[in-house]
Amino acid sequence: xxxxxxxxxxxxLDLLKLAADIACRHNMPIYLVGGFVRDLILGVENLDSDxxxxxxxxxxxxxxxxxxxxxxxxHRRFGTATxxxxxxxxxxxxxARKEYYPEPAHLPVVMGGTLRDDLLRRxxxxxxxxxxxxxxxxxxxxxxxxxxxxxxxxxxxxxHALSFIDDPTRILRAVRFEKRYDFRIExxxxxxLREAAKLKMLERVEPQRVRDELILTLKExxxxxxxxxxxxxxxxxxxxxRISVTKRALSFLNSMEREIQWFERNYQQRRPIDIWLxxxxxxxxxxxxxxxRSICRKFVFRR
Numbered sequence: 001x002x003x004x005x006x007x008x009x010x011x012x013l014d015l016l017k018l019a020a021d022i023a024c025r026h027n028m029p030i031y032l033v034g035g036f037v038r039d040l041i042l043g044v045e046n047l048d049s050d051x052x053x054x055x056x057x058x059x060x061x062x063x064x065x066x067x068x069x070x071x072x073x074x075h076r077r078f079g080t081a082t083x084x085x086x087x088x089x090x091x092x093x094x095x096a097r098k099e100y101y102p103e104p105a106h107l108p109v110v111m112g113g114t115l116r117d118d119l120l121r122r123x124x125x126x127x128x129x130x131x132x133x134x135x136x137x138x139x140x141x142x143x144x145x146x147x148x149x150x151x152x153x154x155x156x157x158x159x160h161a162l163s164f165i166d167d168p169t170r171i172l173r174a175v176r177f178e179k180r181y182d183f184r185i186e187x188x189x190x191x192x193l194r195e196a197a198k199l200k201m202l203e204r205v206e207p208q209r210v211r212d213e214l215i216l217t218l219k220e221x222x223x224x225x226x227x228x229x230x231x232x233x234x235x236x237x238x239x240x241x242r243i244s245v246t247k248r249a250l251s252f253l254n255s256m257e258r259e260i261q262w263f264e265r266n267y268q269q270r271r272p273i274d275i276w277l278x279x280x281x282x283x284x285x286x287x288x289x290x291x292x293r294s295i296c297r298k299f300v301f302r303r
Contacts, residue, residue: 057095
């Protein structure tokens with residue numbers, strides 16, 4: 001993986017080497033993990049990195065942020081921290097951990113663990129790879145769950161049979177990754193997803209968590225693809241049972257996508273529009289104003 005890392009901008013590579021030096025001083029193994037590794041292998045630009053250390057992640061993050069003279073946000077409950085290194089560059093730091101779900105669709109209980117534990121709790125195999133960036137063995141890929149093979153075969157695959165039951169928001173993420181990368185949800189995973197949809201598991205999730213995943217889906221480059229797939233797999237009853245994405249609604253969404261692309265081409269000097277909100281308005285277009293207000297209250301949208 002050294003060749004992949006060496007393709008990164010020098011400034012960013014220097015930042016990783018600084019992280020490695022700090023971790024080495026504390027004798028903490030340190031790894032790049034998750035979506036950053038996935039996109040690095042795919043050749044997709046993504047400098048928002050996730051770092052896992054086997055040790056005290058917050059202590060490491062404090063020293064790293066101090067060396068960078070950057071802003072640090074701590075999340076002590078989860079043993080994580082976020083470093084805002086400069087505008088538009090975010091580094092998430094986490095203590096390696098394992099987790100269990102006391103109830104389906106609820107937030108997990110987390111505790112300290114190994115890198116293997118940490119990767120096992122990920123949503124899909126393609127997001128469960130790591131790259132060692134420690135002072136020893138820098139650049140080695142760690143792939144316990146055959147994520148690179150799934151990347152090469154364009155497969156979305158969960159790591160265990162209860163994945164969508166434990167965290168139903170993975171349904172939205174599975175569709176998002178499938179359409180973003182033109183992959184396919186492999187048959188066993190698709191069966192598990194359909195079973196969770198049949199049990200209406202998304203409706204059991206805290207609304208704010210569903211809202212955040214939905215916004216990310218509607219921010220995709222071509223969200224109509226995701227909307228079509230969600231319509232076929234789960235419908236939109238998790239937002240409101242009265243939402244019906246008909247052929248007419250899909251035609252409306254497609255025309256909106258063309259208009260948004262036209263606007264972005266011709267008015268690049270203007271403030272970017274909140275594209276996700278435009279698509280959300282289209283989804284609820286058939287509802288009354290009072291029904292839309294009810295949805296906004298339920299999902300705690302900002303005014």
